[in-house]
Amino acid sequence: MMTGLAALARGAIEPVGLITATPPFAGLELVDFPELIVGGHDVRPGPLDAEARRMWSESRAIPPALLDHAGDFFAEIQERLRPGTLVGSGERIASLAEAGLATRVETPREAIARIRADIEAFAATERLERVVVVNLASTEPPPERPIPLDFSEVEPLLDDAAACPLPASSLYFLAAAEAGACYVNFTPSAGGSPACLQQVAIERGIAQAGSDGKTGETLLKSVLAPLFAARNLEVMSWVGHNIFGNLDGKVLDDPRNKAAKVRSKDHLLAEILGYAPQTLVSIEYIESLGDWKTAWDHIHFRGFLGTPMTMQFTWQGCDSILAAPLVIDLVRLVERAWRAGERGGLPWLACFFKSPLGVTEQDFATQVTMLRDWVARMTADASDG
Amino acid sequence: MMTGLAALARGAIEPVGLITATPPFAGLELVDFPELIVGGHDVRPGPLDAEARRMWSESRAIPPALLDHAGDFFAEIQERLRPGTLVGSGERIASLAEAGLATRVETPREAIARIRADIEAFAATERLERVVVVNLASTEPPPERPIPLDFSEVEPLLDDAAACPLPASSLYFLAAAEAGACYVNFTPSAGGSPACLQQVAIERGIAQAGSDGKTGETLLKSVLAPLFAARNLEVMSWVGHNIFGNLDGKVLDDPRNKAAKVRSKDHLLAEILGYAPQTLVSIEYIESLGDWKTAWDHIHFRGFLGTPMTMQFTWQGCDSILAAPLVIDLVRLVERAWRAGERGGLPWLACFFKSPLGVTEQDFATQVTMLRDWVARMTADASDG
Amino acid sequence: MMTGLAALARGAIEPVGLITATPPFAGLELVDFPELIVGGHDVRPGPLDAEARRMWSESRAIPPALLDHAGDFFAEIQERLRPGTLVGSGERIASLAEAGLATRVETPREAIARIRADIEAFAATERLERVVVVNLASTEPPPERPIPLDFSEVEPLLDDAAACPLPASSLYFLAAAEAGACYVNFTPSAGGSPACLQQVAIERGIAQAGSDGKTGETLLKSVLAPLFAARNLEVMSWVGHNIFGNLDGKVLDDPRNKAAKVRSKDHLLAEILGYAPQTLVSIEYIESLGDWKTAWDHIHFRGFLGTPMTMQFTWQGCDSILAAPLVIDLVRLVERAWRAGERGGLPWLACFFKSPLGVTEQDFATQVTMLRDWVARMTADASDG
């Protein structure tokens, strides 16, 4: 995402993969690429530059020339990085964190306050009008205890990490909300999705979007399942095996973390079809694949006269490369909606997510229509004004 | 189609694959299965029953039990079959015709008159209120000469097979139109698509739909291509290889017949994407596959930072089984629209066709919305009335 | 297997899939199809005929006509069936057994004696010169405790099911050995493979072969892995996902039973390649597939200049149909070798098995050469004699 933003800002690449760069979005007065300033929190050691170069050395996915030109850009962002929190992140993620972080002890409330202060300092230093926080961390385990529906019941627990049901992603959400920053959850972690936090978003006057970016296999499910529904073909079983070798894959090797991901990849089929075929989703870490995620899906369906038929597909996509432009699109769109006064979850961003906030629609084509309708409304408003 | 209709009429199977059997269509007062009476024209020898049994013996596609129960149904239809015409059908199809037909000499006008008389007799004998003629013949070569835009220029040529540019499918269309029957073109042949014949449909007050039923690989193109467009992923090349072993495959082994089919399978990509990627479509006759069409598609696309990625799919579908319910759906819907007063091409049936009549929309989801909107309008009209 | 044997015995089908029916085996004087008499032990209720018909109704794999003609054949075998034993079969298999069996209590020694008596009575009644017992039961969990290397240490434990480490498959082996019958283990269960039982086979003068019939994905591994070795292409990872819906699949849904199977499917790669790439093997029960096993394998390898490349395959095979002719081949070959005086494990049958007894060779082509060499020796002996 950063390598691409550096290249976009200096006009070195075509904006392939960015939907906000297509004609329908031209009249929206979105924030321009050079205006986007990147900062953030991380729990892992190691310079950004080296991490980006692994996309080349391990995955042949980012041409070295683009990396060579992004050196200064990375160095500037590196200066703006602050230590993340391990409170509520789960054992697997904690095991990947840098040594210093792992020994830091803080309550959830202290973590929120610290991150909030970082965000506010970031905005002040860079003289930013608006900040959008995006959760791009590896998938957390699902919360072990139910999160109360009313935030007033959660608030007192923030002083005790052992009692507080909020995972790290939700602490970042609260920090963002308190700092008056919007929040985008690109992962299946809880983030701002719990009902009590959706309420916080509205009260604090921020916009949020999520959750779990739809980049590959699940995207195809949301495109293909409506076909079977529209033709009254009965899906008997839908098996999807995913293999990939990046850090996310390593984190998902922990069954607790994987559970959250599999759930997010699986539920939409029944929602689209109106019945529940037998489904199977696996996600496995295969080191040699690097950032390349290969999915094989086997769809067994029944047609006229009960005749069984089969569709199979393989998807060979580079995970980070697929996600990066969506993140940029989301930041631009959330910022625009917020500027226009929208608050709380933004359901018209459903086409970006596996588990869209505030809407049950899972059919990709319908979700795209929702986005296009919003663009049309915004453009009409703009020309009215 | 006939085996299925026999089974539907006696309630022996679930209506899987029939969209007109789903709840949204319930209020339309469509013609019921037992009310549909099948007749037709054919150029090939051999009883229907034996042909249907080959679906079992060569393709394991229709369970013998269903065939055993359809014996009487086939026998009745066999009685209603009349000899088709070879005028304008092309050499390949003529070579498959029964001996008697091949020596029959008639002008286009005579062929039209004969077929029209057959249709009228069929309607009279069976006491039918409405007849819908469906072209399910093998694909013709494209017309060798341009068809004049004005029917008055075509009409005088009907007395001379050598001078007349209309292929057999268009003669059947004219026979239907003169008999006051609607026309559905399930093939890529010309049928009622030439501009001068679309005019005839309106003048004669019939409804028509077409062309080229969208059952497999092209259906998937019309579902998947919009995904790449919606995500601004650049399709660099789209290769589709189709192999199958039924009679249609044998006919398409003639390059002239294949040309019409390939064109119909290929053009939609550029229409959906807004640019023309390199495409390749092959259709090859592989005898052992029988009625099973296997398609392998390889989609090579470019994402963010110009990263090349790949999607591949295989589709293993039984061609006749996929087509059959669409034919039944089309007959029910065209009859209904006609009953409601619609005339000429029916663009809201686009989701059934590779080259829909009277509309350029190729995105399957949008086409489905067009159909649903029509159903909603009809249902509202019905409840208003 | 039985349907096929019935059809072969009356000359109703071509012997496709049977290698003993090919010319090189013609001079071996193998037992002829009508001479093979089938009996057996089973733990499940339900007539054989109904089971075979499910191959048609659920999997479209055996044409009804073949079943119709095999009715008497099935009835005769049904008469010869005796109740199996649940001692040492594991919970999953026990849960599928008929009610009567589940309550029967017997020690391992009693089970062996009972089964031995059944085998001897079968041979006497049918006036058989030789009996070959084939283990075709579902996969057992691996033995929980190590099996002593010396049979004298095992023997005293046969009186106590709780103390005896032998699984059911090994009890059947002992019953066969005591009855003077050969033993073929077509499953990954222990059977006659433990060292102390291999010794028993030699002492008792029986021949045995095993284990785990190589019918699909593993067969392909043993064919393809040698290619990568021969070309010095470095296999980085080999992922194999298997889905199928027959009873074996249901049994393998228990992780304990699955463990035995996965181990048997996986170890050969390192043995062939000489190093251990990352491997992953999954076997999942997908009900709609019936007896059709679909495997998807993804092989990620590195070529010259370290360039990563990919081979993928899908295998859509009908499990029982693939196994059946191998079972008939094995019975004919083991009987022939035994007749010629061979005792103990038969290593030249390696090409039939995932984990061949008495030999480490895993390269299919080399295994086939071993079999062909044996055939040549036997044929030479025969013509010498």
Next chain:
Amino acid sequence: MMTGLAALARGAIEPVGLITATPPFAGLELVDFPELIVGGHDVRPGPLDAEARRMWSESRAIPPALLDHAGDFFAEIQERLRPGTLVGSGERIASLAEAGLATRVETPREAIARIRADIEAFAATERLERVVVVNLASTEPPPERPIPLDFSEVEPLLDDAAACPLPASSLYFLAAAEAGACYVNFTPSAGGSPACLQQVAIERGIAQAGSDGKTGETLLKSVLAPLFAARNLEVMSWVGHNIFGNLDGKVLDDPRNKAAKVRSKDHLLAEILGYAPQTLVSIEYIESLGDWKTAWDHIHFRGFLGTPMTMQFTWQGCDSILAAPLVIDLVRLVERAWRAGERGGLPWLACFFKSPLGVTEQDFATQVTMLRDWVARMTADASDG
């Protein structure tokens, strides 16, 4: 090949893909990488370096770092390049040649003499003991006229390009033979394969090997077809579609050139199986794929009880990267055999070729055994001496 040789010579890469770098070949005293001096003939303009860089820019197949270090190596080879001949190369290849070449007029005899002089000068300048000429040019059309069986009938025609039936590849072969250099034909072109030229090789005392390097889809056919034969599974049809985008692909876009290639890829199936299933091989130029050849093969076979089953595979390999190590292996092995006194075609190199010279064996495993046996003999001879 050159980039790799440069890297191997300086020890910068592992010899992955080179079989002559594996232990069994260690005792053969093969020529070492730094001892190999590359020269050649070419008909195309453009520096080698730029061509190699396109492997990176268009196909992401050679890491830039390797190219950066090979600059001097390329420059030295560039100096040793001489203009090729267009006599007998066919129109398609001629159209790709540099302008100067296209207007040069020479008889076949003059072309042979010129190339022979180049080879002799190359050997003298570089002080080489032995030269091996490798044909790596794009595929020629098959010869239009039969080539006489006796070279005395061909010889007089060398003065007349219009009358001479020898294609360019055969002229290079004759030049090599006259210069006392060995010849390896890595293409399906005629080269030294015509019977009269095999005789020339023996008379001139040179060794030769060919033809048509077996790198991908055909390699897999020669590995998989023996499996179906060994299991008596009946292959009903075998379809192979190949797509790729390098210069070879452009040349094969000419149906005349493609005919030679398809024949070479297709004939082995019947030779291995012993009967001829329906086969289909396509090779299509898809520009976006660059040097990556993707093959999809669909194998439809019949098992026990006539049950139809399917295996499909896709092969995503980088063509030049797969070919390069085979070329280096072949040069080392042919040089070694020649040094040991072998003359004429070398049948034990069959595993490298689609249409091996002097042997009909097409089963890859058997071919590999032939090579291993030769290595064993050579090693034994070496230790005897």
